[in-house]
Amino acid sequence: MGTLVDARNIRGVYYTGGKDVVAVDDVSVKIEEGEVLGLAGESGSGKTTLGSIISLIARPPLHVEQGSLEIDGKVQELGGDAKVPRTWRGAVVSMLPQGAMNSISPTKRIRHLVYDVMRSHDRKVSKDEALDRARERITTLGLPARVLDAYPHQLSGGMKQRTVTIISTLLNPRLLVADEPTSALDVSSQKILIEMLLEMLEKKIMSGVIFITHDLPVLRTVATNIAVMYEGRVVERGPTERMVDDPQHPYTQALMSSVLAPEPKYRKIRIEGMSSFDRSLFDAPAVIHR
Amino acid sequence: MSAIFAAEHITKTFGRGRRQVQAVKDVSFTLAEGQVTTIVGESGSGKSTIARLVLGLMPVTSGKMIFQGKDVTHLKGRARAEYWRDVQAVFQDPFSSFNQFFTVGTLLSRSMRLVGGHVGRQRLAESLGYVGMDLSVLGRYPHQLSGGQRQRVMIARALMMRPKLLIADEATSMLDASLRVNILNVLTDLRDELGMTILFITHDIGQACYLADRVLVMEHGVMVEQGRTDQVIFNPQHEYTKRLLADVPKLHEALELEELHEIVEPS
Numbered sequence: 004m005g006t007l008v009d010a011r012n013i014r015g016v017y018y019t020g021g022k023d024v025v026a027v028d029d030v031s032v033k034i035e036e037g038e039v040l041g042l043a044g045e046s047g048s049g050k051t052t053l054g055s056i057i058s059l060i061a062r063p064p065l066h067v068e069q070g071s072l073e074i075d076g077k078v079q080e081l082g083g084d085a086k087v088p089r090t091w092r093g094a095v096v097s098m099l100p101q102g103a104m105n106s107i108s109p110t111k112r113i114r115h116l117v118y119d120v121m122r123s124h125d126r127k128v129s130k131d132e133a134l135d136r137a138r139e140r141i142t143t144l145g146l147p148a149r150v151l152d153a154y155p156h157q158l159s160g161g162m163k164q165r166t167v168t169i170i171s172t173l174l175n176p177r178l179l180v181a182d183e184p185t186s187a188l189d190v191s192s193q194k195i196l197i198e199m200l201l202e203m204l205e206k207k208i209m210s211g212v213i214f215i216t217h218d219l220p221v222l223r224t225v226a227t228n229i230a231v232m233y234e235g236r237v238v239e240r241g242p243t244e245r246m247v248d249d250p251q252h253p254y255t256q257a258l259m260s261s262v263l264a265p266e267p268k269y270r271k272i273r274i275e276g277m278s279s280f281d282r283s284l285f286d287a288p289a290v291i292h293r
Numbered sequence: 294m295s296a297i298f299a300a301e302h303i304t305k306t307f308g309r310g311r312r313q314v315q316a317v318k319d320v321s322f323t324l325a326e327g328q329v330t331t332i333v334g335e336s337g338s339g340k341s342t343i344a345r346l347v348l349g350l351m352p353v354t355s356g357k358m359i360f361q362g363k364d365v366t367h368l369k370g371r372a373r374a375e376y377w378r379d380v381q382a383v384f385q386d387p388f389s390s391f392n393q394f395f396t397v398g399t400l401l402s403r404s405m406r407l408v409g410g411h412v413g414r415q416r417l418a419e420s421l422g423y424v425g426m427d428l429s430v431l432g433r434y435p436h437q438l439s440g441g442q443r444q445r446v447m448i449a450r451a452l453m454m455r456p457k458l459l460i461a462d463e464a465t466s467m468l469d470a471s472l473r474v475n476i477l478n479v480l481t482d483l484r485d486e487l488g489m490t491i492l493f494i495t496h497d498i499g500q501a502c503y504l505a506d507r508v509l510v511m512e513h514g515v516m517v518e519q520g521r522t523d524q525v526i527f528n529p530q531h532e533y534t535k536r537l538l539a540d541v542p543k544l545h546e547a548l549e550l551e552e553l554h555e556i557v558e559p560s
Contacts, residue, residue: 045469046440160336189335189496190540198550217469220499220542224550247544261471263499264543265526270502273481276474 013070026052028235041226048232058098097176104163161192241292253284296323303356331501334511381451385463387443391435398431441472
């Protein structure tokens with residue numbers, strides 16, 4: 004399988020009026036066809052910023068100072084004043100922002116949002132066409148068709164999140180960037196959403212996913228590869244199992260060791276968390292597994 | 294170990310008529326002195342409602358609550374303020390529970406005044422010491438602190454009352470995993486060093502497993518299982534607990550995923 008997305012040397016800086024904050028510092032990521040790339044890291048590590056730059060929605064105060072994005076062989080410059088074609092946004096790369104499920108208009112039915120999304124990319128699409136497409140998508144992915152006629156408050160959190168995920172991919176983007184899609188869900192709804200995402204990949208609704216989360220056990224379940232970010236840089240990257248079972252970079256090791264799982268060994272030991280690690284170790288050079 | 298708190302058949306109903314919702318249905322449990330008891334359950338299971346009932350922030354619809362041998366089901370006025378000296382809480386969101394115009398010092402001394410006490414500097418230093426902070430934090434504003442630091446200040450605030458019972462309602466859910474462990478360690482230290490009783494409410498079974506002496510499992514307002522942590526987590530009896538545990542993603546083993554089933558709509 005070929006490379007789907009090749010993002011190179013991305014540098015994203017927040018111009019805050021006083022001092023500039025470098026949120027993403029010369030990061031390159033590659034995503035293969037059919038891959039889920041997990042982007043992990045603590046709050047403030049730059050994972051959401053990187054996600055929004057790749058999904059072409061960077062807005063002031065965030066400025067992309069350099070970087071390029073190659074999808075299906077087409078290269079798009081991102082830095083400086085480069086103009087991103089409107090057709091890329093949503094149709095080539097689509098972003099599912101954090102908390103999207105709570106941003107649906109509470110006074111409108113879901114089908115209203117579906118029509119809105121479709122129409123903003125295709126002026127000529129009729130209401131019936133838009134809804135037929137959504138209905139077919141929704142039922143093949145195991146949701147009842149009645150969600151289209153529901154108001155957001157009539158759906159559970161898990162259903163709402165699955166619905167916005169489906170809507171964000173109605174235009175069959177090549178890449179979906181999902182920011183913390185499972186974080187507000189309970190474990191059973193998390194599992195169903197993950198199953199649905201993998202099913203969507205299999206059905207080629209989209210061809211790759213960047214899955215941003217701080218929840219490492221979730222990434223273990225969904226990701227093909229994991230990239231760990233720390234202070235704006237990717238410090239380690241590699242196949243999921245390698246990353247969780249045998250991490251090499253000191254920061255990845257610290258991150259993995261602070262995960263609590265319902266396993267007998269956690270009853271007996273005391274974990275010291277990040278505070279027991281020497282922060283200066285985290286500046287070690289990045290480790291990229293092939 | 295004796296029980297410091299007992300809830301007997303408590304029920305909480307919201308709304309009326311057809312829109313009535315029973316958030317907590319006939320729940321009984323005890324909190325053993327000097328232990329960490331954890332309530333786990335999914336969103337909407339009624340676990341936070343229990344925290345509010347135990348705190349007396351809203352009245353129970355029926356049932357009885359006993360704290361140190363006294364009936365505390367319907368406390369009012371001064372009696373309730375006294376109850377709040379013994380029972381303190383830390384909530385989920387360390388970002389919204391601060392008045393952003395006050396320094397940490399102002400905030401801490403104000404909250405003490407609410408229950409008619411006066412804070413000596415020594416008490417302040419002690420409380421901050423328990424959570425691994427010192428007096429230098431007093432001059433800071435909330436926006437100058439990280440999420441983990443804010444949550445530790447919130448715990449220090451609760452500790453100033455020297456409570457006998459500390460309720461932590463999803464107190465670590467909004468923190469990064471790395472900071473979360475530190476807060477959990479603060480709680481275990483409070484139990485081990487001060488013999489504090491802690492009611493810890495979470496949806497995360499991993500945290501319950503790390504911290505709790507006893508686990509209570511809630512589903513749709515009903516307490517379906519309770520017992521020693523090892524029993525409940527490693528040998529669950531109730532179907533719901535089993536499913537909940539099976540769905541928890543683990544770091545070192547793959548979660549079993551199923552194929553999606555197509556839902557046939559009844560016509």
